[in-house]
Amino acid sequence: MADISDDALLGDYDPAAYARPSVTVDLVLLGIRRGRLSALLMRREQPPQAGRWALPGGFVAIDESLDAAAARVLRDKVGLDGAHLEQLYSFGAVDRNPRMRIITIAYLALLREEQVEAAVRAGQVAVAALEGDPAAAIGEDRAPLPLAFDHQAILTLARDRLRGKIDYSDLAFAFLPPRFTLRALQDVHEAVLGTPLNKPAFRRRMLDRGWLVATGLREDEASHRPAELFTLGGARRPARSQ
Amino acid sequence: MADISDDALLGDYDPAAYARPSVTVDLVLLGIRRGRLSALLMRREQPPQAGRWALPGGFVAIDESLDAAAARVLRDKVGLDGAHLEQLYSFGAVDRNPRMRIITIAYLALLREEQVEAAVRAGQVAVAALEGDPAAAIGEDRAPLPLAFDHQAILTLARDRLRGKIDYSDLAFAFLPPRFTLRALQDVHEAVLGTPLNKPAFRRRMLDRGWLVATGLREDEASHRPAELFTLGGARRPARSQ
DNA sequence: AAAATAGTGTCTTTCAGACAGTATACA
DNA sequence: TGTATACTGTCTGAAAGACACTATTTT
Numbered sequence: 111m112a113d114i115s116d117d118a119l120l121g122d123y124d125p126a127a128y129a130r131p132s133v134t135v136d137l138v139l140l141g142i143r144r145g146r147l148s149a150l151l152m153r154r155e156q157p158p159q160a161g162r163w164a165l166p167g168g169f170v171a172i173d174e175s176l177d178a179a180a181a182r183v184l185r186d187k188v189g190l191d192g193a194h195l196e197q198l199y200s201f202g203a204v205d206r207n208p209r210m211r212i213i214t215i216a217y218l219a220l221l222r223e224e225q226v227e228a229a230v231r232a233g234q235v236a237v238a239a240l241e242g243d244p245a246a247a248i249g250e251d252r253a254p255l256p257l258a259f260d261h262q263a264i265l266t267l268a269r270d271r272l273r274g275k276i277d278y279s280d281l282a283f284a285f286l287p288p289r290f291t292l293r294a295l296q297d298v299h300e301a302v303l304g305t306p307l308n309k310p311a312f313r314r315r316m317l318d319r320g321w322l323v324a325t326g327l328r329e330d331e332a333s334h335r336p337a338e339l340f341t342l343g344g345a346r347r348p349a350r351s352q
Numbered sequence: 353m354a355d356i357s358d359d360a361l362l363g364d365y366d367p368a369a370y371a372r373p374s375v376t377v378d379l380v381l382l383g384i385r386r387g388r389l390s391a392l393l394m395r396r397e398q399p400p401q402a403g404r405w406a407l408p409g410g411f412v413a414i415d416e417s418l419d420a421a422a423a424r425v426l427r428d429k430v431g432l433d434g435a436h437l438e439q440l441y442s443f444g445a446v447d448r449n450p451r452m453r454i455i456t457i458a459y460l461a462l463l464r465e466e467q468v469e470a471a472v473r474a475g476q477v478a479v480a481a482l483e484g485d486p487a488a489a490i491g492e493d494r495a496p497l498p499l500a501f502d503h504q505a506i507l508t509l510a511r512d513r514l515r516g517k518i519d520y521s522d523l524a525f526a527f528l529p530p531r532f533t534l535r536a537l538q539d540v541h542e543a544v545l546g547t548p549l550n551k552p553a554f555r556r557r558m559l560d561r562g563w564l565v566a567t568g569l570r571e572d573e574a575s576h577r578p579a580e581l582f583t584l585g586g587a588r589r590p591a592r593s594q
Numbered sequence: 595a596a597a598a599t600a601g602t603g604t605c606t607t608t609c610a611g612a613c614a615g616t617a618t619a620c621a
Numbered sequence: 622t623g624t625a626t627a628c629t630g631t632c633t634g635a636a637a638g639a640c641a642c643t644a645t646t647t648t
Binding site: 291292293309310313332333334335336337338 | 597598599600601602603
Binding site: 308310311314315318328332333334335336 | 636637638639640644645646647648
């Protein structure tokens with residue numbers, strides 16, 4: 111290793127002479143399903159770790175950016191387009207994959223309910239609720255899904271990051287259709303945080319923020335007083351960086 | 353690219369057959385110097401971008417983790433040990449380095465004043481104050497240092513992340529010696545945020561947090577009433593994830 | 595009218611900002 | 622005693638939690 115530290119970026123050192131790690135992107139696909147924060151996972155059919163559940167991922171090509179690789183995996187492996195995608199964290203433990211050295215850049219992808227259902231119908235992925243600490247993926251039958259590699263740590267970090275940012279960022283809206291009620295917005299916050307919130311305080315906070323635009327329209331299909339529909343509008347700027 | 357998306361992580365696909373990006377770590381070394389948030393930079397002596405200023409960095413070896421690579425660069429290139437190191441973000445634009453495809457995982461390194469001075473004395477790095485938006489590196493002569501590659505974007509992100517986390521995390525203490533006064537702690541916050549803070553409110557907040565332990569000792573070398581020295585103690589847990 | 599949820603008014607508590615005051619060191 | 626900074630008491634205003642109340646729709 112000592113050789114590698116010599117002026118690697120400063121001189122005309124040739125890294126081709128050394129073995130390089132492979133680089134992948136992995137996607138943590140999150141959505142709200144039945145009032146719970148849930149993740150989309152793929153079952154591994156091949157070794158290593160066949161039968162375990164994994165984040166959809168793929169190698170980063172030599173001529174594509176990290177963001178482009180994440181968007182490609184979303185499109186080709188999950189069959190979705192246009193979800194909110196943001197980089198989460200990079201994982202590079204030497205033994206995180208037993209076959210070879212792989213460094214992965216994990217991405218957070220936030221899906222609307224309809225996108226979750228579409229991905230499930232396409233049959234590529236399964237949905238699992240995220241519960242506990244560290245976050246476990248709980249299947250429909252309430253049994254935890256065994257996860258491959260270090261993917262439980264990645265899921266846990268994704269959920270914790272989302273929890274940390276939900277209150278001051280516009281991430282919550284990535285889970286919602288263009289028009290939504292304040293109740294639906296609160297449901298998203300509550301699902302992510304895993305705790306109930308005070309209704310008047312929540313409404314005040316959201317409306318005072320100035321991001322929401324009332325449409326004058328109301329939801330239908332309600333067997334009670336319908337709520338007003340809002341859109342995310344105009345001058346929003348996150349109050350803090352991540 | 354289509355080939356690469358095929359079951360890359362699921363099958364027994366061989367990534368060795370494809371060209372791989374190189375992977376480096378780059379260190380954003382930050383410290384407080386003369387009341388200003390400042391960064392340590394190295395002057396590039398060789399092309400590409402000779403004469404520009406860059407973050408210290410190095411290739412990630414095949415058998416070392418990302419964190420280990422960052423610690424090695426800190427030790428071998430900067431001559432420091434034991435600074436606070438945390439991963440910041442990964443940069444992977446295809447053309448970020450004109451010579452070859454390099455993906456870099458940027459790390460944030462926070463230094464105490466004595467560490468900044470030691471690194472400068474060792475002669476490997478120069479100090480530059482971070483000002484403006486995007487963050488510019490301002491040298492001793494008030495002239496901005498030209499930065500190499502995408503390192504201005506990395507510096508800006510580092511500063512913004514630090515600003516976002518300083519209030520609810522324990523990052524501020526990484527800039528301080530084991531024993532410090534509340535005034536020194538406030539100076540750190542003010543330097544990072546670039547704005548003055550209310551003294552009574554700051555004291556209340558810090559003390560109510562329960563992280564600080566009064567030592568009963570007082571600073572010396574003051575030509576006025578000496579302040580009490582505190583240490584970072586006991587049960588601290590960040591109020592939020594990043 | 596009953597049921598159910600939308601939406602609001604208001605009291606209380608908490609906490610930050612402001613500012614003036616007291617305390618304690620050295621010169 | 623003067624000066625400089627540490628440290629605190631207290632007022633005010635902004636915002637969150639709690640809770641009860643009114644409003645409006647479907648059945």
